[in-house]
Amino acid sequence: MRIKTKLNLGVGLLFVLIIVLSLVSAFYIYSIKKDTQNILKANYETLEYSRNMLSSLDEIEVNETKAIVLFETNLKKQIANISEVGEDKVTYDLQRKFQILEQDRNNATLKSQIRNDIFEIMKLNMNAIKVKGDIAKKTAETANLWIAIVGSLCFLIAFNLLVNLPNNIANPIKELTASIKEIANRNYSERVHFHNHNEYGDLAKSFNTMAEKLEEYSNSNLHKLTFEKKRLETLINNMHDPIIGLDSEGIILFVNDEALKIIGLRQEEVIGQSATTLALKNDLMRSLIINELESSKAHPMKIFADGKESYFEKETVNITITPTGEDKSIDIGNVIILRNITIFKELDFAKTNFIATVSHELKTPISSIKLSLQLLEKSETGTINDEQKQLIESIKEDSERLLKITGELLDISQLETGNIHLNIEKSNPYDIVNYAVDAVKVQAEQKQIELIIDLEKELPEVKADSEKTGWVLINFLTNAITYSSSQSKIIVKLKKENNQVVFQVIDYGKGIDKRYQSKVFDKYFQIPGSNKSGTGLGLAISKEFIEAQNGTISVESELGLGSTFSIGLNWV
Numbered sequence: 001m002r003i004k005t006k007l008n009l010g011v012g013l014l015f016v017l018i019i020v021l022s023l024v025s026a027f028y029i030y031s032i033k034k035d036t037q038n039i040l041k042a043n044y045e046t047l048e049y050s051r052n053m054l055s056s057l058d059e060i061e062v063n064e065t066k067a068i069v070l071f072e073t074n075l076k077k078q079i080a081n082i083s084e085v086g087e088d089k090v091t092y093d094l095q096r097k098f099q100i101l102e103q104d105r106n107n108a109t110l111k112s113q114i115r116n117d118i119f120e121i122m123k124l125n126m127n128a129i130k131v132k133g134d135i136a137k138k139t140a141e142t143a144n145l146w147i148a149i150v151g152s153l154c155f156l157i158a159f160n161l162l163v164n165l166p167n168n169i170a171n172p173i174k175e176l177t178a179s180i181k182e183i184a185n186r187n188y189s190e191r192v193h194f195h196n197h198n199e200y201g202d203l204a205k206s207f208n209t210m211a212e213k214l215e216e217y218s219n220s221n222l223h224k225l226t227f228e229k230k231r232l233e234t235l236i237n238n239m240h241d242p243i244i245g246l247d248s249e250g251i252i253l254f255v256n257d258e259a260l261k262i263i264g265l266r267q268e269e270v271i272g273q274s275a276t277t278l279a280l281k282n283d284l285m286r287s288l289i290i291n292e293l294e295s296s297k298a299h300p301m302k303i304f305a306d307g308k309e310s311y312f313e314k315e316t317v318n319i320t321i322t323p324t325g326e327d328k329s330i331d332i333g334n335v336i337i338l339r340n341i342t343i344f345k346e347l348d349f350a351k352t353n354f355i356a357t358v359s360h361e362l363k364t365p366i367s368s369i370k371l372s373l374q375l376l377e378k379s380e381t382g383t384i385n386d387e388q389k390q391l392i393e394s395i396k397e398d399s400e401r402l403l404k405i406t407g408e409l410l411d412i413s414q415l416e417t418g419n420i421h422l423n424i425e426k427s428n429p430y431d432i433v434n435y436a437v438d439a440v441k442v443q444a445e446q447k448q449i450e451l452i453i454d455l456e457k458e459l460p461e462v463k464a465d466s467e468k469t470g471w472v473l474i475n476f477l478t479n480a481i482t483y484s485s486s487q488s489k490i491i492v493k494l495k496k497e498n499n500q501v502v503f504q505v506i507d508y509g510k511g512i513d514k515r516y517q518s519k520v521f522d523k524y525f526q527i528p529g530s531n532k533s534g535t536g537l538g539l540a541i542s543k544e545f546i547e548a549q550n551g552t553i554s555v556e557s558e559l560g561l562g563s564t565f566s567i568g569l570n571w572v
């Protein structure tokens with residue numbers, strides 16, 4: 001039965017029973033009231049009149065007139081108050097006898113008859129009182145019975161409603177609330193179990209259908225997700241580069257076979273572990289998570305794995321996602337990718353060795369060419385005409401350039417293999433500047449470029465390899481002369497700045513486009529369209545030399561206006 005019908009029936013029945021109870025009570029109260037009123041009016045008053053008539057009959061001899069009047073008055077009232085069967089006959093008899101007695105006032109027999117009649121009337125009414133009393137009692141008893149029956153029914157229904165209704169309503173709601181909570185906690189196998197044919201039954205059916213669909217949906221998604229997870233895991237595992245995935249707390253989420261090979265641990269020893277804890281006992285892990293967020297292009301790492309030395313370039317990819325419905329992205333972890341660059345490193349080594357060998361082998365013949373040319377120029381070796389002299393000059397210039405190139409190539413290959421030795425000592429900055437300026441003086445004069453030397457006084461000595469620093473300054477100056485137009489000027493500055501002695505070469509030449517300024521210190525880089533005779537190595541070697549001395553090197557330039565190349569060296 002539906003709850004609405006149940007409630008309607010229960011409360012409705014209770015309502016009807018209360019009305020019945022009220023009606024029954026009212027009816028019986030009215031009946032009892034009517035019975036008692038009847039006794040009072042019809043019988044009790046008759047007794048009163050009879051008593052008055054008896055006493056006035058006794059007083060006839062004493063006060064005749066008064067007694068007669070009193071008797072008559074009461075007789076009249078009695079006549080008007082006849083109510084019982086047979087009472088009328090006796091009353092009218094009494095009236096007739098009283099009329100005779102009025103004529104014959106000393107008739108004792110008549111008096112006695114009248115007295116008997118009055119007693120008869122009294123007896124009749126007394127009997128009637130008794131009968132009516134019995135009826136009233138019975139009415140009261142019936143009323144009691146009916147009120148008790150209807151009252152008990154009301155009580156039973158009210159009690160039944162009181163005991164069952166709250167539970168009937170609250171229990172399914174409680175069960176439903178618990179089930180909804182389970183569903184909210186993703187326990188989609190939860191069902192409700194009330195199967196009554198009421199509103200709750202319908203609700204349970206709908207709820208179970210919803211839970212079933214959610215379960216189905218979740219299972220299908222789960223299956224899909226598991227499948228996709230497996231696919232990704234396989235993909236990551238099949239990659240030749242070692243990969244390690246960390247969550248935002250630094251807990252290792254996944255690690256592929258290549259990564260396991262190089263860190264020398266088993267999967268179960270790594271997954272779910274904190275990278276910091278692992279780093280305490282694993283050297284490689286330590287170097288991997290140190291500066292984890294550092295720029296991805298750090299120095300290549302040399303790792304001994306799989307019986308050979310390999311080179312890896314670490315790249316840390318920060319993973320951020322934007323949750324559905326939100327604007328802000330959140331950090332969910334990092335993926336460390338180690339790119340195996342061993343093959344490139346090997347090629348690079350081969351290239352460096354080749355360059356080193358070739359440049360080394362070229363240097364000696366070029367030097368002897370230079371020497372031979374010098375001998376050729378001397379008059380002892382014979383006279384040469386102007387044309388021959390010009391040819392010798394041109395060969396000298398070319399061999400000079402070749403010597404510079406082979407020198408730079410040798411320097412860079414030695415820097416790459418770490419075979420260069422710096423001789424860092426207390427050095428006088430003025431000496432370094434003078435050495436460099438002297439070396440390029442002729443070159444500047446040839447282009448009619450004025451070299452302005454602007455040196456701050458009393459600068460302290462610096463920690464430097466004066467030969468290499470001089471080389472760098474010469475490189476700056478040679479470039480400045482090359483990229484300045486003739487008859488311009490170049491300033492060489494020496495000053496103190498932020499605990500450093502700063503060497504500056506300022507020119508007013510073609511300048512460097514902003515896009516290339518950060519690249520001019522890269523190996524083999526030449527600005528497109530610039531003097532192709534160089535190697536693109538001069539500034540790269542300069543950077544290596546200066547940084548190896550813990551110094552700084554920089555460029556500021558404005559296209560078309562000129563460039564300022566600076567080096568800063570720490571003073572002693």
Ligand code: ADP
Nearest residue numbers: 479480483520526527530534535536537538539
């Ligand atoms: P290179 O030996 O080819 O000159 P560098 O490493 O010395 O190589 O210079 C790299 C590039 O920087 C050059 O190709 C040149 O275009 C640019 N460059 C260097 N110095 C200057 C300068 N003072 N003015 C303009 N461009 C310059």
